[in-house]
Amino acid sequence: MIRRLAILGAAGDLSARYLLPAVARLQAQGQLPAGFAILGIARQPGSDEAFRRQMAERLARHAADLDPAARAAVIGMLRYRQADVSDAEQMAAALQPLDDEALLAYLALPPSVYAPAMRSLSAAGLPAGSRLVIEKPFGQDLASAQALNRLIAEQFGEAAVFRIDHFLGMQTVQNLLGLRFANRVFETLWRAAHVARIEITWEETLALEGRAGYYDASGALLDMIQNHLLQLMCLVAMEVPLSLSARDLRDRKLDVLRAVRRFTPEEVDRYTLRARYGAGRIGARAVPAYAQEPGVDPRRNTETFSQVTCFIDNWRWTGVPFILRTGKALARDRQEIAIHFRPVPHLAFEENEATPNVLRLLLAQERVTLNLNVLGAGDRFYLQEAVLDSPLAESPLPAYSRLLLDALRGDCTLAIRCDEAEEAWRIIEPITRAWQAGRAPLREYPAGSAGPA
Incomplete structure (x- = not known):
């Protein structure tokens, strides 16, 4: 296991809010090797002591539930160096x-800096066995993603790079594999003949929350659907892999992405929806219109709500809509994968209608529910709905800790492969081009509502 972590962009929010808490949780569970060291690198002037004080304050805020001894141990691992990450010298x-040991270089940087940072790391001469971690978004379009992949192949090799998507580190998401492939009752029905539609939803009450610098340049489609929700769709729709090895799992995910229909401009009008929030209230909190949020350029027409109905044109799923939906500043938080089964072909009950069965994975709550029809009390043969509800096993590690541990160990099972990253852009680019040309006009919904009609 690698014992050296270099965080490029260590002064940013990602490092303090997610990476160092992830390291602290690994430390608390005894998952880090002896002598583990962390080097923060950023443009800002600073010293080891100043960096440690700053990160101690952040860790106390973002990992307050952890044993103080674990937090203190991580602070003791920290060192700091000022550098321009694009300058090789x-x-x-x-x-x-960090001596000459292999290191894990974590690019906690804006996507526009990935390429120059990788060039400078390569020119600096990383020790043998070193690896890189790259956050999403991987590129801004297909051409830039391909250029990054060429750079990776030339300078590091595919096996040394981990393109991570923290959604894949969530326990509930991984439980989808167990639910599908270890239960004949579901896998037998997991196909177009029995499934009416599948909805993958990530809706938040959170508004912009000061992230205009990043979000206004991406929007809901690129922030969520292009990466996170397409990855979830792959796990829902993939064929049974030969094993859960990195190669087999990622091969089957790639099959799904390649089978997703590419939209014509007319289909973009029909199968996509975009909107942004206007002024409103979320609970007791007044929320300004997105266009009035600090740092937002209204001329960009950035969407805060996006819905794409995908079609997977293969033997298993032809004709089944996969509805990917995400939005901000909505009335409630809802993060789920819902499989809506078709109604029974003939209903002998005359008193009332049956509700089609729905299997839901509640991602944030780590639960699974199944809606069934049963006979209610009272009138004979009167149907009512029953909901089977069960918690799923909680992971001892949150998503970021799990993926960081995988990268330190060299396990790329949950990392995104180069061809996956490119295929995702081939799905999304026809939509972004059509939107730029005025297709699917931008709608508006009040903050605190259920979203656009």
Whole structure:
């Protein structure tokens, strides 16, 4: 296991809010090797002591539930160096404290800096066995994703790079594999003959929350659907893999992405929806219109709500709509995968209608529910709905900790492969081009509502 972690962009929010808490949780569970060291690298002037004080405050805020001893241990691992991550000489000097051991370089950087940072790391000469972690979004379009993949192949090799999507580290998401492939009752029905539609939803009451610098340049489609929700769709729709090895699992995910229908401009009008929130209230909180949020350029027409109905044109799923939906500043938080089964072909009960069965994975709550029809009390043969509800086993590690541990160990099972990243852009680019041309006009919904009609 790698014992050296270099965080490029260590002064940013990602490092303090997610990465260091992830390391602290690994430390609390005894998952880190002896002598583990963390080097923060950023443009800002600073010293080891100043960096430690700053990160101690952040850890106390973002990992308050952890044993203080674990937090203190992580603070003791920290060192800091000021450097321009795109300058090879500065990077070579900054990395010296990590000796000649293999290191994990985590690019906690804006996507526009990925390529120059990778070039400088390569020129600086990383020790043998070193690896890189790259956050989403991987590229801004297909051409940029392909260019990054070429750079990775030339400078590092595919096996050394981990394109991570923290949704894949969620326990409930991984439980989808167990639910599908270890239960004949579901796998037998998991096909177009029995499934009417599948909805994958990630809706939040959170509004922009000061993230205009990133969000206004991406929007809901690129922030959520292009990566997170397409990955969830792959796990729902993939064929049974030969094994859960990295190659077999990612091969089957790629099959799904390749089978997704690419839209014509007319189909973009029919099968996509975009909107942004106007002024409203979320509970007791007044929320300004998105266009009035600090840092937002209204001329960009950035959407905060996006829905795409995908079709997977293969033997198993032809004709079944996969509805991917995400939005901000909505009335409630809802994060779920819902499989809506078709109604029975003939209903002998005359008193009332049966409700089609729905299997739901509640991602944030780590639960699974199944709606069934049963006979109610009172009148004979009167149907009522029953809901089977069960918690799923909780993971001892949150998503970021799990994926970081995988990268330190060299396990790429949950990482995105180069061809997956490119196929996702081939699905999304026809939509972005059509939207830029005025297709699927931008709608508006009040903050605190259920979204656009």
